[in-house]
Amino acid sequence: MVLEVYREKLRRRMFFLVLLIGIFFLSIFLGISIGCVDIPLNTVWEIIFNHYSENRVYLVIIWEIRIPRVLIAAFVGAALAVSGCLIQSILRNPLASPYVLGLSSGAAFGAALLVALDLWLIIPIPLSAFVFSIIAFLITYRIALEDGRLPISSLILAGMAVAAFFSAMTSFMMYLAGEKLEVIVFWLMGGLYGLSWEELKVVMIGITPLLILSLFLGKDLNAMMLGDDVAKSLGVEVDKIRKLTIVIVSLMVAICVAYTGPIGFVGLMVPHMVRFLIGSDNRFLIPASIFFGGSFLVLTDLLARTLMRPAEIPIGIITSLFGVPFFIYLLKRRKGLMKYAA
Amino acid sequence: MLLKICNVTFAYNSVDVLKNITFEAKEGEILGILGPNGAGKTTLLKCIFRALIPKHGVILLDGTDIKKFSQRELAKNMAVVMQEDIVAPFTVLETILMGRYPHLESPFKILDVSSSKFIEEIINMLELGKLLDRGLNEISGGERRRVHIARALVQQPKVLLLDEPTVHLDLNYQLFIMEIIKRYTISKRIITIATFHDLSLAVRFCDKVILMKNGIIFAAGKPEEVITPENIESVYNVRIKVIKEDGKILAVVPLEITRRRL
């Protein structure tokens, strides 16, 4: 009887999840249909399903530019949101973002280094950003490792130290870059420009298995949030799971930041927004974050492309600019919202 | 059912915290672990459910070395309530239901319907019915303690380990909880091991106690045998008066500190 109420809540959570999946696909469609160039809807339809149009320009725009870009936004948004979820659960800290392990600082340094050394037209920036992101993570991991375990406090402090170091080094590269400074600053603002099917393939292949893997971690992460000892008593191999989780987070974030530059807000705030709707149970939170995060980034990218058309506003600006009011709205209404399914 | 701890030694950074600990715990009995702060009580508990791995020694549950169990299999048999009060963003009900995690085979299964009846029993037994929808951050520390006890009982363990179960609880709940635990231990025939600071409570509810000092077992046996003014003064440096009634110890009253600790 007591559990009937709970079962009702579970049903509502499933409903929300299905709703989020619907919104996800809807936003992808919106993102493909709308852009700085106005293309009539039936043409869009025709191009998506028949891969043909009389108008060659429209065909290229939809097929070569918008579709890969929107899909990448969906994957990156999902990855960043899930990473935020995972890292907040692992570190038992609602203020943690996936960048807390030094990942985005490492990537920024990788990009800045290439530009400062004038190699950025020979070696692709994403490669360097990815490599240094992983290097930063490995350093953090190594520093925090104690007796084969990764205590939370050590992880946080090591991450801070590594982030600070690479941040300083990035500033140094910016100083050395001279007139190329602009290129670095622009990269740091984040953006989804210049992405094609090639990049989409890498992102999809890299991120999809990691997303699927994280779906399985929900139960164990829930237990870990009650404390390492309690988690162990509930059967969770805490050290193994913690290591696995941060490796998953690092790979996902490194891939994302390498191609899009550091995009803020999604990793930190989206998990909280989803919590207001669906509660803190990671078994729901993780899949919900995938679809919420994906939709969120697709829609903010849409705004970034169209608000000041034909100019493109760097996406990091839009995520915070529009994300924050939305977040505040949910925050204020959370008591009512959470009664429903959380 | 028998839990045997044999010659367990645990070192932390090459400092021996537990030295050659040996004792047994039987089903249907509450075993109390007493001793001053730093004696190694919590460490011992953590070795039992394998949160810590001892340097030497073996722990046998019904004759099987617990090393052979995976963390999950061990969790099906042992439940723990720790002293640490961590506030997680879950509701009371969600926390209690986590006790079923070791028994849920799939990472996606939310609830096993067969257990819902006895989950309700435990919730009612611990009077948590009204708090189910509240978040853990909205209730008091003592209420959180009751939630974790419910969570542990929901786990249907064969061994129940409690670290300072009555800390943060008011007088009423102290007795209330201990009585529930006692009844549960006897009726479900489980092994319960709990650490205590409150000697009177320990004496009242434990069937056996072990008194620890500096990582070794100073004395073990029935409460009346172990909790004597001489033992307590040796271990705690406190003079006590034991109040008996009909040969059973009613209360342990601390009188004064005999020697300041370094």
Place this chain on the structure above:
Amino acid sequence: MRWERSLIVVVIIIVSFLFGYLIGYTIKPTQAPSSEGIVIIDDLGRQVVLEQVPKRIISVAPAATRTLYDLGVFSKVIGVDKYSDDPPEAKNKTIVDYKNAEQLLNITPDLIIAWWYQRKYLEVLEDKVPIIYIHPTSIDGIYYDIWIIGKATGAEEKAQEIISNLKACVAYIEEVVKNLTKQYGHPKVYVELYSPYKTIGRNTFTHEMIELAGGINIAGNLTGYPLLSDEYIINANPDVILYENSQLSPDNFTSRPGWNQINAVKNGKIYYLDRHIATASPRFVEGLKFMVWAFFGYNISSNISLCFSNVSSHIPSDKVSVSECNLLTTILGTIVIIIKHN
């Protein structure tokens, strides 16, 4: 009652800010010019006073370095920034860093010429050394800068000569272009600056150069230095692409997603635009000549070679007399000042 009080507080704060701003704006240190004194208004609207003709000039704007050379006062230049490589003799001067005020002061200049955006670093020197900031946003702006640099360095006559020659050149080019566009129409042009996708809006002199050379700037409806999206550029379908980043090659553009649709790419009309001829120095006419060639494949004949060499001489018939030039440029200058102050 309460909100009325906060309203009053807010009004008081706003009023005091305005007041403070007005005071700061109107109090400007003025110097009475001495008998030999030269007074000019730079592109930031500042009144710059030189007590005497400067003998030790620093230029941290490469365009100004070139201008100083063309004005024949290069021997008075004692320091240039590291990007001033035109003329090659500039490399023999002391290389200075505009961010390092100490270093600049150390070589005791009596005039500094800089870009407007370098003011942040040079502001501290403004009460010690006369500084002229240039910020030309049109070809007339370039003429104005040549004139004020000439006036400031005692080469006013030479400056006017150069300006009138340039005007004659430009007039000639305009004639040529008129015929070319009658035949071939106006090609659409995309100019890419150092940063990828960054282009020039309509309030820049590069834009004016493009229009003068018969092209249409695809970003002509925007202002400033906007960032365009792939979509927009593909849709605009430029016929010619000019890029200023010397490390790129046309291949970098063909590989961008969807760009193989673009006319310029299909016809191989992607050209490197040397910034030395697309800057605010007298050499901009060479840039115009280059553009005419890039747009129409037409080489402007060199019997107007005087425009395109370092030596100026008299051109026949359509030359405007010096005194008229004087008046003309003074009127122009005044108009520019009035516009700038509004």
